[in-house]
Amino acid sequence: MYIPPDSEKHLEVPVYQLEPGMYIAYLDKPWLESPFMVQGFYVHTQSDIAEVGEVCTHVYVDPHRHTRGNVVRTAFNGAPTCQKTSDVTISLRRDFVAAESDYDLATNAVKQAFVRLRETGQINIQSVADGINPLIEHVVHRKEAMVALVRMKKKDDYLYNHSISVAVLGAMIGHQIGMPGEDLENLALGCALMDVGKVKLPDEMLTSSAPLTREQQDTMRKHVQFGVALLARENQVDPMVESVLLDHHERWDGSGYPNGKLANEIPLVARIAGLVDTYDAMMTVRPYAPTQAQGVHHPRRKQTSPYRFRHHRPLQVHPL
DSSP, X not given: OOOOTTGGGSEEEEGGGOOTXXXXXXXXXXXXXXXXXXXXXXXXXXXXXXXXXXXXXEEEEEEEEETTSSOOBOTXXXXXXXXXXXXXXXXXXXXXXXXXXXXXXXXXXXXXXXXXXXXXXXXXXXXXXXXXHHHHHHHHHOHHHHHHHHHHSOXXXXXXXXXXXXXXXXXXXXXXXXXXXXXXXXXXXXHHHTTGGGGGSOHHHHHOOSOOOHHHHHHHHTHHHHHHHHHHTSSXXXXXXXXXXXXXXXXXXXXXXXXXXXXXXXXXXXXHHHHHHHHHHHXXXXXXXXXXXXXXXXXXXXXOOTTXXXXXXXXXXXXX
């Protein structure tokens, strides 16, 4: 039987006893074995509860958090807890302010590094790492604020903002599966740099609103080799960072590129990077492609909750 960490601080609740407004802190299984994109979320509707019921028989609810503004009473003695939703809201606002400053600094660090690369052909990887690393603490301690920032930040320049979004999302997944701090930093850095090779592509290809031709798609795929070559010029780049750049477009069934790797031939960090890369691209309007957010709620497919990321066949995205 799976027992999550800090289980004594949460209430074990059968799924059939869940109510809208409750906050699920843990499932009855390791998070990696579930199809949910993030760990910890509110259930707002009976449909959300039904989604959870497809995966779990019971969950662990945080009694201090509830969207209805009332304290949550325990299932054991009816004694109310001491914290209200308003307290949580104030805490989240404080976390958001703290995280936003570092998020903006990281975005600027990536932008400056990419601009310098275009101008000089060289990239200062350490400056990117110095900008990204403070976000790891926010991922660990202020996850909800970081999720809000990723969703709310304007996409004025897709390349830079996408780099930060995937770095944050990748670090979140890495943290949830128990990666140590140094590996989280390398994963986040690799995600931030995964598209660095695109600076070698023609600007008109990156900014065109027209769909890419087959020839342009082939050219676009070369950004992987361009990025790996750029990193090869740098000294002491961690192999984990290199594997993210090289393999983040490989797919579990061998349909990816550049080498058509299969299944576990693809490093875990690259599978994580490929997942968050696809997810963020689906949710973001790019110059040459509209958002595919409707793909998660496709009219010919079963409706899913906003917390669940199904693996559509055309995208060839598979579980980690």
